[in-house]
Amino acid sequence: MTIFSQLLLIVLKVFSPHLWLSVCVAMNLDTMFPLLKKGENGSLFGLSVALHHHLKTDTYLLLVGAPRDQAEHNIPANRTGGLYSCSITVDQSDCSRVKLLDPDLNTSEDQVEDMWLGVSVASQGCPGGRVLTCGHRFVKLYGAFKLHHMIGRCYLRGNDLQYDDADMHWQTLDQPCKPAVSKLGFCLSLFCSSPRRKVIVGSPGSFYWQGNVHVSWMNPHVLFDTERSSFINLKRRNIYIVGYSVTQTRRLLSQEHDTIVTGAPKDSKDDACGSVLLIKKQAEKLVIEQTLRGEQIGSYFGNSVTTTDLNNDNWEDLLVGAPFYFDHEDEVGGAVYIYMNQGGGFDSGSSLVLRGPVGSGFGMSIAAAGDLNQDGFQDFAVGAPFHETGMVMIWTSSSEGISREPSQVIRGSTVSHYFTTFGYSLSGGHDVDGNKYPDLLVGSLDHTVALLR
Numbered sequence: 001m002t003i004f005s006q007l008l009l010i011v012l013k014v015f016s017p018h019l020w021l022s023v024c025v026a027m028n029l030d031t032m033f034p035l036l037k038k039g040e041n042g043s044l045f046g047l048s049v050a051l052h053h054h055l056k057t058d059t060y061l062l063l064v065g066a067p068r069d070q071a072e073h074n075i076p077a078n079r080t081g082g083l084y085s086c087s088i089t090v091d092q093s094d095c096s097r098v099k100l101l102d103p104d105l106n107t108s109e110d111q112v113e114d115m116w117l118g119v120s121v122a123s124q125g126c127p128g129g130r131v132l133t134c135g136h137r138f139v140k141l142y143g144a145f146k147l148h149h150m151i152g153r154c155y156l157r158g159n160d161l162q163y164d165d166a167d168m169h170w171q172t173l174d175q176p177c178k179p180a181v182s183k184l185g186f187c188l189s190l191f192c193s194s195p196r197r198k199v200i201v202g203s204p205g206s207f208y209w210q211g212n213v214h215v216s217w218m219n220p221h222v223l224f225d226t227e228r229s230s231f232i233n234l235k236r237r238n239i240y241i242v243g244y245s246v247t248q249t250r251r252l253l254s255q256e257h258d259t260i261v262t263g264a265p266k267d268s269k270d271d272a273c274g275s276v277l278l279i280k281k282q283a284e285k286l287v288i289e290q291t292l293r294g295e296q297i298g299s300y301f302g303n304s305v306t307t308t309d310l311n312n313d314n315w316e317d318l319l320v321g322a323p324f325y326f327d328h329e330d331e332v333g334g335a336v337y338i339y340m341n342q343g344g345g346f347d348s349g350s351s352l353v354l355r356g357p358v359g360s361g362f363g364m365s366i367a368a369a370g371d372l373n374q375d376g377f378q379d380f381a382v383g384a385p386f387h388e389t390g391m392v393m394i395w396t397s398s399s400e401g402i403s404r405e406p407s408q409v410i411r412g413s414t415v416s417h418y419f420t421t422f423g424y425s426l427s428g429g430h431d432v433d434g435n436k437y438p439d440l441l442v443g444s445l446d447h448t449v450a451l452l453r
């Protein structure tokens with residue numbers, strides 16, 4: 001909410017107690033004065049986004065992945081993709097590129113051409129947290145015959161986005177995806193978790209496309225204090241992709257211990273309906289505690305997963321997107337399944353299903369948006385990037401439960417004429433301009449992102 005809307009709210013409260021409806025409207029995210037940032041045409045700038053808190057300056061940065069971007073001039077490649085960092089300014093083109101690739105890289109071993117760097121980006125979210133970004137098409141050339149293995153590679157940077165020598169032992173995040181370990185496949189990291197020392201890398205292509213999740217625990221003060229965990233061979237065949245989306249939190253299956261949540265939208269163990277796995281770490285192994293199943297083949301159930309406590313019972317609730325769900329009879333497309341936590345576990349069926357318009361990709365992205373209307377309950381945003389010019393819908397929660405209808409529908413065309421796929425990616429829950437109201441960063445496939453406040 002802008003200062004203008006806050007003033008409006010105060011004026012309405014003082015002068016017209018009967019205008020409560022207008023006051024509620026004023027509580028919405030402002031779409032008249034969005035902060036826009038633009039990248040190069042064709043770079044897919046905005047395919048991934050993350051809000052990042054820079055500790056030293058106590059400011060927020062908008063991190064934007066541009067996986068089809070040209071290579072930097074000193075890198076021996078034409079097109080590598082990249083990651084951008086944008087300040088909260090009105091200048092639409094003042095984003096700066098984060099230095100990730102080594103200009104002296106050995107091209108006979110490492111192939112960065114077309115590696116889709118920036119396909120995913122995550123900020124740890126905790127004070128001083130680091131940043132992780134990946135390119136899932138990085139190729140390693142092995143042995144005398146220079147065999148090509150598309151293993152993907154992730155890059156970790158400090159809170160200030162700089163490479164830190166002390167982080168050197170963190171920089172081998174392609175290791176778990178090496179062919180010797182995981183056979184064929186690439187790493188697509190989607191999240192690094194809130195505790196500073198943990199990095200979670202989902203690798204959907206490893207183990208002959210079964211996918212896996214690799215978790216690294218590292219102690220920043222003790223160089224060799226490192227632990228790694230992953231699934232042992234899951235013995236599931238066919239196109240089984242785990243690790244497509246990954247998140248992790250406490251207060252999900254246990255108040256004390258973290259639970260990792262990973263989406264497997266192509267899980268075909270039984271019927272390719274997709275699944276979401278709730279996982280705990282047990283020594284070296286990751287153990288599946290609960291599996292939630294999608295309801296339709298090809299719906300991509302688990303494409304996005306987010307947790308937030310919607311009913312204030314101190315247990316995280318789970319939101320799962322299935323953007324390609326469709327129902328011809330009801331004219332709906334895309335679904336978000338909401339699982340309310342039953343005090344440390346989930347019923348196998350969802351508590352509520354939200355559905356979007358036909359062919360909209362509703363649920364492609366989901367963000368815990370913080371408490372947008374300041375009523376003490378957490379709210380969330382869902383992207384439907386393929387509906388007209390793209391759309392983001394906001395749902396609020398309350399003691400009565402989740403609102404049946406969205407409290408706000410934001411269309412791409414109302415935010416900027418640049419948008420045709422508004423809402424492809426989302427990041428929220430942080431107050432970037434210090435007015436106490438959380439803000440929402442919205443990405444697209446239109447080399448444009450918008451910060452809504």
Ligand SMILES: [Ca+2]
Pocket residue numbers: 308309310311312313314315316317340341
């Ligand atoms: Ca809850």
Ligand SMILES: [Ca+2]
Pocket residue numbers: 370371372373374375376377378379396397
């Ligand atoms: Ca709220």
Ligand SMILES: [Ca+2]
Pocket residue numbers: 001430431432433434435436437438439453
């Ligand atoms: Ca704000």
